[in-house]
Amino acid sequence: xxxxxxxxxxxxxxxxxxxxxxxxxxxxxxxxxxxxxxxxxxxxxxxxxxxxxxxxxxxxxxxxxxxxxxxxxxxxxxxxxxxxxxxxxxxxxxxxxxxxxxxxxxxxxxxxxxxxxxxxxxxxxxxxxxxxxxxxxxxxxxxxxxxxxxxxxxxxxxxxxxxxxxxxxxxxxxxxxxxxxxxxxxxxxxxxxxxxxxxxxxxxxxxxxxxxxxxxxxxxxxxxxxxxxxxxxxxxxxxxxxxxxxxxxxxxxxxxxxxxxxxxxxxxxxxxxxxxxxxxxxxxxxxxxxxxxxxxxxxxxxxxxxxxxxxxxxxxxxxxxxxxxxxxxxxxxxxxxxxxxxxxxxxxxxxxxxxxxxxxxxxxxxxxxxxxxxxxxxxxxxxxxxxxxxxxxxx
Numbered sequence: 001x002x003x004x005x006x007x008x009x010x011x012x013x014x015x016x017x018x019x020x021x022x023x024x025x026x027x028x029x030x031x032x033x034x035x036x037x038x039x040x041x042x043x044x045x046x047x048x049x050x051x052x053x054x055x056x057x058x059x060x061x062x063x064x065x066x067x068x069x070x071x072x073x074x075x076x077x078x079x080x081x082x083x084x085x086x087x088x089x090x091x092x093x094x095x096x097x098x099x100x101x102x103x104x105x106x107x108x109x110x111x112x113x114x115x116x117x118x119x120x121x122x123x124x125x126x127x128x129x130x131x132x133x134x135x136x137x138x139x140x141x142x143x144x145x146x147x148x149x150x151x152x153x154x155x156x157x158x159x160x161x162x163x164x165x166x167x168x169x170x171x172x173x174x175x176x177x178x179x180x181x182x183x184x185x186x187x188x189x190x191x192x193x194x195x196x197x198x199x200x201x202x203x204x205x206x207x208x209x210x211x212x213x214x215x216x217x218x219x220x221x222x223x224x225x226x227x228x229x230x231x232x233x234x235x236x237x238x239x240x241x242x243x244x245x246x247x248x249x250x251x252x253x254x255x256x257x258x259x260x261x262x263x264x265x266x267x268x269x270x271x272x273x274x275x276x277x278x279x280x281x282x283x284x285x286x287x288x289x290x291x292x293x294x295x296x297x298x299x300x301x302x303x304x305x306x307x308x309x310x311x312x313x314x315x316x317x318x319x320x321x322x323x324x325x326x327x328x329x330x331x332x333x334x335x336x337x338x339x340x341x342x343x344x345x346x347x348x349x350x351x352x353x354x355x356x357x358x359x360x361x362x363x364x365x366x367x368x369x370x371x372x373x374x375x376x377x378x379x380x381x382x383x384x385x386x387x388x389x390x391x392x393x394x395x
Contacts, residue, residue, distance in 0.1 A: 025178030039286030043317025046294030055372030075105030087115025102128025163261025321363025
């Protein structure tokens with residue numbers, strides 16, 4: 001009988017299994033943050049210090065996690081976040097995670113910097129929802145062409161990431177020599193050779209089929225011009241983006257428009273003023289600007305400021321179903337999950353992504369029962385105690 005758990009009982013287990021399976025350079029790119037990784041740490045501290053306040057003696061039979069997001073019903077209050085490295089973690093990992101998302105009844109967000117063409121991912125996600133995430137390149141016309149391609153491929157939402165106007169440092173990528181396309185060094189050759197399952201199951205498989213992994217959604221001339229640059233620095237940054245870009249995208253994009261990387265209430269209000277349908281409160285999982293406030297702490301202020309003008313999604317640091325419930329209690333419409341499904345895919349492809357989603361599903365269900373909630377609508381602010389009411393942060 002096949003073990004559907006894959007030996008993982010929580011997201012931490014999947015993370016450890018991914019660490020063992022992947023070359024160090026790739027795993028660190030996927031998992032680590034930026035600079036001193038203070039934001040990565042603080043994202044977790046903030047979520048851990050929000051306490052749950054259960055209600056008891058309530059009939060919690062028939063629990064249901066379904067929500068309606070952007071007018072469409074889905075089975076769980078989550079969205080799979082865009083992660084450009086999923087196609088390196090597993091051969092055509094984007095299609096694997098898209099199938100898992102469709103089976104779980106949640107949207108999958110495809111990153112522009114993925115290794116699989118969006119049209120192939122759209123085919124894999126048939127019957128499910130998929131969104132498309134992108135950055136604005138210095139040549140805006142190329143980005144607009146990419147947006148048109150995503151429209152024609154059937155993406156239900158366009159996610160514009162705005163928090164990376166310059167490339168982050170991430171010194172470990174430089175130290176590890178992890179680049180796209182691969183540039184072999186003595187250090188990373190040894191690293192790769194020590195992980196034969198990944199070498200033959202991913203890298204060699206690409207080399208025998210489509211060639212060296214490259215950004216398949218980029219224009220052809222950019223695919224070949226990428227050069228051997230460290231992961232995270234190989235995508236062109238644009239420090240001229242501004243609110244006019246949102247207004248222009250609103251004219252070009254006929255479906256739901258989501259702005260990802262919001263960390264300030266007034267920026268969320270501006271997004272609404274410019275025609276966005278939703279925002280993702282995010283510090284990029286601690287991977288861009290270090291020492292930023294955990295998005296979960298900004299959430300109540302943003303929800304109040306936008307006053308239902310926008311769909312509010314939050315990400316960064318969500319490792320447990322209880323974390324998701326805390327965000328819902330504070331007014332989030334849904335939670336984006338990045339590392340958990342990514343690590344699951346790295347461990348077992350579609351089966352690993354399904355395992356990650358099932359872990360979240362089981363944990364959310366269990367927490368709902370224990371706090372006295374039968375539906376997501378039953379989860380309210382009365383179910384949480386915020387950190388300021390819970391004593392000082394330990395030194």
